[in-house]
Amino acid sequence: MVAAPKKAVSGAKVERLPLSRFTTLGVGGEAEVWTVSDHEQLREAMEASYRILGGGSNLVVADAGLGERVIRLGGEFAETDLEAAPDSTPEHFVSGWVGGGVPLPGLLRKLRGLGLSGLEGTVGVPAQVGGAVWMNAGTRFGEMFDGLFELEIAAPGGVRQLSPSDLPWGYRxxxxxxxxxxxRIRLKLSRSTPETVGxxxxxxxxxxxxxxxxxTPGCAFKNPGGVSAGKLIDEAGLKGQQIGQAMISPEHANFIVNLGGAAASDVHALLALIRQRVGIQMELEYELWP
Structure with a gap:
């Protein structure tokens, strides 16, 4: 019998929930979910083994769920300050703090309305800001670090602020x-017009x-050596291949989709089949929990 979740001293909301509710693929068993609104609640949530859950894209959660607690960002971590900071210039806009729990699509809509350019290449990424920065999400038109000025990172040892130059970032x-x-992050963007950004x-x-x-979780594999992963999977004759209720999309072979009622085990089986049939080393874009 699974123990009831503990009550947080800090006031964090703690519930035992199916993680399928929070993933774009719609699979995953239960875990103890901590929704935190400030740094005090976050510190308590990080006192035991944990994972951080953002928008739930690029993620396949095991059918059995997780023994670790799962942290979700709310409250002040889901707020957006797009007032011009004092270090802005006539050419470049520097923002206030944007929370890691802010949905990226909503942020992009606001930037478009303000005519602020630099993150257009991330359009369509169904992530929260923190997760998008963590994996440097993007497309061939651009990525998160293109518009990043400063970031705040929390770890069990405390909170620190970094600039992008402090990190060896790259493709995904x-x-x-x-x-x-x-x-939280701060953005540095070029001043433009809503029409141009749009x-x-x-x-x-x-x-x-x-x-x-x-x-779908999104793209399954990173492009190996600049070659399209989708093209390699297509050439292996795997478009439309189905295991259980999971399928390699007939529209784009680097996407696995849930036909309704898919299990994580179905997705793992398709990933193994792709690797076997393509025959070259390909690195996953998906996070696999556990």
């Missing part, structure tokens, strides 16, 4: 350790037209 990678949480976003969004609209 930021070098932020796994147990560190991006709690046009850039529409160009990036147009490139996504061939992507599936069904439940």
């Amino acid at each position: 990678h930021s070098a932020i350790p796994r147990n560190h949480i991006v709690t 046009a850039k976003m529409e160009q990036a969004d147009l490139a996504r037209k061939g992507q599936p609209k069904m439940r």
Whole structure:
């Protein structure tokens, strides 16, 4: 019998919940979920083994769930300050703090309305800000670090603030350790117009037209050596391949979709099949829990 979740001393909300509720793929068993609103609650949540859950994209959670607690950012970590900071210039806008729990699509809509350019290449990424920075999410049109000025990271040892130059970041990678949480960021963006920013976003969004609209974690594999992972999977004859209720999308072979009622085990089986049939080393974009 699973023990009832403890009551947090700090006031954090603690519930035992199915993680399928929070993932874009819609699979995953139960875990103890801590929703934290400030640094005091976050410190308490980090006192035991934990994982951080953002928008739930790029994530496949085991059917059995997790023994670790799962932390979600709310409260002050879900607030957005887009007032111009004193270190802004006529050419560049520097923001106040934007919480790691802020949904990235909503942030992009606000930047478009303000005519602030630099993150258009991340349009369509269904992530929260913290997770998008942690993996340097993006598309071929741009990535999170393009507009990053400063970030705040929480770890069991405390909170620190860094600049992007403090991290060896790159393609879908930021070098932020796994147990560190991006709690807030500040942006540095070019001043433009809503029309120009909107046009850039529409160009990036147009490139996504061939992507599936069904439940999916996103791209399964990173492009190896600049070669399209989707093209390699397609050439292996795997488009439309189905195991259980999970399928390699007929629209784009680097996406696995949930047809309704898929299990994490179905997705793992498809990933293993892809690796076997493609025959070259490919690195996952998905996070696999546990």
